[in-house]
Amino acid sequence: MKKIVLAFSGGLDTSFCVPYLIEKGFDVYTIFINSGGISQKQEKIIEKKAYQLGAKKHVSKNVEKELCKSIVTPLLWSDSVYQNKYPILCSDRYLIVQEMVNLCKKLKTNYISHGCTGMGNDQVRFDLSIHANGNFKIITPIREIQKEYKNIRDHELSFLKKKGFKVPNISKKYSVNENLLGVTISGSEIDSFDEPSDETYVLCNPPEKQLKRAKKIVIEFNKGNIKSINGVNINTSDAVKNLNKIGGKYGIGREIVINDTIIGIKGRIVFEAPGISLLKIAHQALEEAVLTAKQNEFKKFVGNKWVELLYQGFYFDPLRKNLETFLKDTQSKVTGKVTLELNAGKADAVKIDSRHILNSKDATYAQSASWSIEESQGFIKLYGLSTKTWSEINK
16 A cells, blocks of 8 residues: 545545545545634544544644744735735645645655645645645546546545445535635635625624724734734734634625636635734835835835735745745834724724834925925926927927
8 A cells, every 4th residue: 555645624525535545555644734714623523534534644733823924924024915805815725735745755655635626726736836845646536537527526425425434514505715814705606706695704794793883903013023912912823813803893804806817717706804904904004104115116016926926826936935035124114003993894004103104304295395496396397307308309
């Protein structure tokens, strides 16, 4: 029997993978990576299921701390989201691959497996990341059965029943994927571009239940890193969790997005990320106040490229680290406090307190200045000289 490491979630697809791989001659080592969306009780249920299906050994690991360091922090530094909306909640896939690879090395095997289908983005993220981490043989049972069966779910159910296994409940209307960053919801009317129902609200209150009374919270950053909330020191993981609860009550951080996917089709999802949304609003407000105009302008290109790499599966490309080196350097003066005012469906940065704010001692915008009217007129004349010259020559 050859050893193989399988990323295991306990759902229908990965449940099918375990006996399928055993039938193909493998000892299956399942691994579940908790990136913040599963309780310890649920972890135990997943572990029990893996052994019931025939796993040789099951491993569970919590990666919340690493997710904050590798994803949440540079995401805030980037001040970007994919296609101006999506805060790459899919990024925990890269940590799953890292732990799979580590287990493969420990077991001295180059066989690795996941339960992705051939229709989505995650297959690209998994495969590219595995290839970037060594010479592994990737076995993908769901893609293999797609060659033979049109309705793969029916085949998976039939296969498991014939093997005598209890079939996972797949009657849920939506596919819900949750981690520390937030939750994504797809399926049913979301896929068909119809209006999502109230059942799609997970972290956020629906409009009629959103808090109407304004609430203010103070978020403090030190060199771009989260330091405290309302004066209480806090780590990044707990900050995101707490703000998910607070922001969710106001319905903040919920979006319906249509993405240009890696595989070339339009993908539509609902996502909710209250904590990340509040942190990004606060961080961006502070950053815009303390960085120069040129820094703020150029950072957009770097941040957008960083987010693009993560969305498209290139987390392990060296360019990511190159970009993060630049982003980290821009944070040296991003220290201070930002007061957010939360109202139903939105949050505003209403106050910024930092000794690094680039306030000029010589002027206040549109109010007063140390330069003369003649100096202003001369500046404007030279500033627009190129356009004026073009107009005169090309009349």
